[in-house]
Amino acid sequence: MRRFAPRRPGDVAEMIREDVLGLVTTHDAQGFITTPLPLLAELDEAGEVRALIGHFARANPHLARAEATPRAQVSFFGPHGYISPSMVSKPDWGPTWNYRLAQFEVDIELQPGAEDAAIRALAEALEGDRWTVERMGARYAGLVEQVVAFRAVVTASSARFKLGQDESDTSFAEIVAALGDGPLARAMRSQRG
Template sequence: MNPVAAFQPARPSEIDRLVAEYPLALVITAAADGSPQATPLPLVLQRDAQGEGVLVGHFSRKNPQLDLIRQQPRGLVAFSGAQGYIATSWFRDRRYAPTWNYEAVHFTVDIELDDRPEAAAAALETLIAHAEAPYPTPWCSQEMGPRFAQLAQYIVPFRARIVATEAQFKLGQGDPADVLADTYAGLARYGRHELAAAMRRHEQLQAQRAASA
């Protein structure tokens, strides 16, 4: 990532918010010869009292990327949030160039595999609790009975300790009010509600930060 100062998250907590809302990440590692492998995985971010973070997840036991991680545990975990094209054709003033707005967070991590059965159960429980939390009658693993332990045998859980963080929230470029109004109208017209919500939240947080400065 090439983080630009103007496109940093309005608050550090926005990084954790993005990971919680968009938990599917790309876990990227490489062999000694530089050959990369990547796996999309849902992950849960946990932080201790000092703010140090780990990402909790699991690989399929048959995933060949496990061999790379055992050789070299350093990796990159890439999360993407709301994103989408901003079309000049939406604007009354067509002198502006089109662009792509997005939220992205990259973590450099050290991945620790843990092959104990209790670690597999804990990793699954962590992910299930996070994914089910928004729903009124969340499902729990006990409802599966002994089949839960059977399925847990087919995964290798891990904890990825975060050693560096880069974020870029390109959710506006200081556009004038008329261009911004046309942008939101276009996003609404084509159903890009997640991106519009992300842009409005970013604007509000930036305004709050400016007011308190």
């Protein structure tokens, strides 16, 4: 196993559940365009991400460009942060940056007519039973008309979780203690072997 590879098969899917906002980037004759979008992972039987579900606003110029050039890269950047030498008791220790990153090469398939299902799935994933789209009343129908659903089929993926796996037990414990109980410290603990 590569040193900074996720430890378990479901770690990337869990990251997407936690860090829902992905950066969708396409490239065409006009150059690159990136849109941050909340996305849900569709998993295969092994728990690997096989597609990402989301929606573009009809007013977003990226929609027409993604329709014309559907090949894209989607990146999720999880908790990250500077790790200062002041966190570690080793005098020769140098600074670093810890992070979680997952990237997917995808083919975007626009799915007109699936907007209601895409929005409801996203609301349920983020809200659970605290809130449903019905609470919007008549305004919801107008919202659905302003977006186009898509399914981004994964053709390749990579993940790098650089979270202190190469640190000694003492240095790792000092870094986690200095970070407190925030998202980066929790991510680090989840990847410690």
